[in-house]
Amino acid sequence: MTDLEGQAQHVTRGAGIRAGQERGPGAPAGQRTIRRHNRGLVLSQIAAAPGQTRVQIAGATGLTRATISALVDDLIASNLVIERRPAPARGRPACPLHLNPDGPAAIGIEIKVDRTSACVLDLTGVVRDRRTIDVDNSASTPKAGLRRSCQLASALAASVRLPVAGIALAVPGLVSADGQVFETPNLPGWNGADLRRLLAGMTGRDSVTVDNEANLAALAERWYGIRSTDFIYVSGDVGVGGGVVFGGELFRGVRGFAGEIGHVQVDPAGPVCGCGNRGCLEQVAGKAALLQSAAAADEDELCRHARAGSRRALAALTRAAGALAVAVSAALNIADLPMVVLGGLYARLGEWLAEPLAAQLSLRVVSRAPVEVRVSDLGTEAAMIGAAGCVIRHILASAD
């Protein structure tokens, strides 16, 4: 994502390259590079502030109006940009430019232990359709699980009638920088499977994105949700996932495994975890532990009990907030981030978790620097939106 992010940040006044400034070796290659750079620049400009006119974009990029017009015409012909009707005005009317909601779209899929979900995201970042099937992926082979995902994706693509430019997959496991899944503690049959190759084969696409669900959910928050540049995202489900966004980019660490807050130890006397340790956050504040200590059959019942003021449910939530505070404060003491975003099940339980978590963090973060606790609006859809978002960001960054 680094490159894509970098591209988006190039949208600064006067960032356009004029032909005379090009330092490339041969003129034809140089011209192509310039054109590609400037197209990307104009597209990012339209994405960042929809509704600008050609004249405004010329002013913002430092490119000539003639260059802008040629590039915009190209982008319209490529189906990426549309011109809306201008507001009535005296003189020559100027049409506001927007990303084309009916242009290339992306499919994001999320594999969970007990269900598979998919969505279609359009160029403008709107989810155009979504579907979920209940299925026991932990009892499936990766091949069977992916085949079902592809069928779901095909059905979705047919329903929205948008050209699908790419597909990306979120999985509940540690994914290395080269797309190999290394550890899927909650989908043991999927350990080590080359999901990127399998999915590319099934979809007939050269390259597909496969990434950890919490990383993708954090990116969805960065691009379409909270939109902050620095935060730790923590999402509850069967496992507890995390993603760190720093300086506007996903912080992946050296090998791609950063953000694994679910396996920070919060209680040395706690229950044994799937990872082999004891008292990991996931064991103390994951879905199973929460439901059990609240004596609730499922999330709906937990919410009902909490809303009805059940002492047992509220005590379970307070305990979970305390465990979250231990792990999150460890992350914040080490990485100094000003914001925590609660996602997944924790977003749904935000009204009970956010306040005690914030109170505990103000005591546990040693710098005493303020920390804001936010509740995700993307909820359980964040990972698949982030997956599809990777495809959309790639289209916007590399349009040519």
Next chain:
Amino acid sequence: MTDLEGQAQHVTRGAGIRAGQERGPGAPAGQRTIRRHNRGLVLSQIAAAPGQTRVQIAGATGLTRATISALVDDLIASNLVIERRPAPARGRPACPLHLNPDGPAAIGIEIKVDRTSACVLDLTGVVRDRRTIDVDNSASTPKAGLRRSCQLASALAASVRLPVAGIALAVPGLVSADGQVFETPNLPGWNGADLRRLLAGMTGRDSVTVDNEANLAALAERWYGIRSTDFIYVSGDVGVGGGVVFGGELFRGVRGFAGEIGHVQVDPAGPVCGCGNRGCLEQVAGKAALLQSAAAADEDELCRHARAGSRRALAALTRAAGALAVAVSAALNIADLPMVVLGGLYARLGEWLAEPLAAQLSLRVVSRAPVEVRVSDLGTEAAMIGAAGCVIRHILASAD
């Protein structure tokens, strides 16, 4: 440090700017920029690989031999570079170039709770002299403490007879990005003091560097010690400090407070910490806890007991290694770093701590990605060397 680091990394083949490539607005300013860039480039080249000849540097930088010669002559005249005698050879002899060990030097000072230390570091990274005085800084005002430090620095500077280009200070507290000390739990009288202004006033210098001791020690490891690009540094003393180096640079977080591993909770039932929480790493594996649980009066006695096989001392060290493993694995699960560097007291106890720590980490880091545990050679001098190193890096990066 980001800029300085960046400068050093510019040392790649063909990184020199030739005059025709300069895009600056006016020729004179452009020429100065080019010259400055190229001087820095040549200097970094000599620093990175001492002993190169002018011809070799021309080859590595892509600059002409005439340009290199002019720049090297300048650097020699500025006292930054020296030419050594060439090895006997046929043909025209080429002189190997080195940083000048008798050129501008830096003074690094470290304020600890119970002593103040200072060293003189020369351009080549060699400590030319060092002194320590035992003094109760926690009972001093910042002004009195700094005045003593300055006297120590002056005595040192007089003894080595090198031109002192700058001075920098390491303190055991949280220092914000703008040099204000916010929290010095072990030096309560120093909380909130503007040490940068005070020290600048006492030394008559416009700007001085003041930073957290563990951050500076981590930088010393990066530049003069372990020299790896990605690691977490953890040092034991009265407090437990930490610094994260990622991609060759110190990771400071959003407000400058990253790396505070000493306040990661490792035992919810542990003793109350100066920060107000319970069971922080510092309380369980800091100097006081270690000496007490080993029934040793000081570090020397602890080492003697451990070497003699005292069960109590060895059990205390095993307990400390276990506590370190909880906090360090939290850091590694969140930041995915491949190396831990033990510093300060932990370096001295490395023969007992490193192995059990490595064994525990291999179980606690959920990605199962390998983690190397290294013991610092800089030991308790790391922070003052890092402080002085900031000055040296600045000289090397901005020579003009």
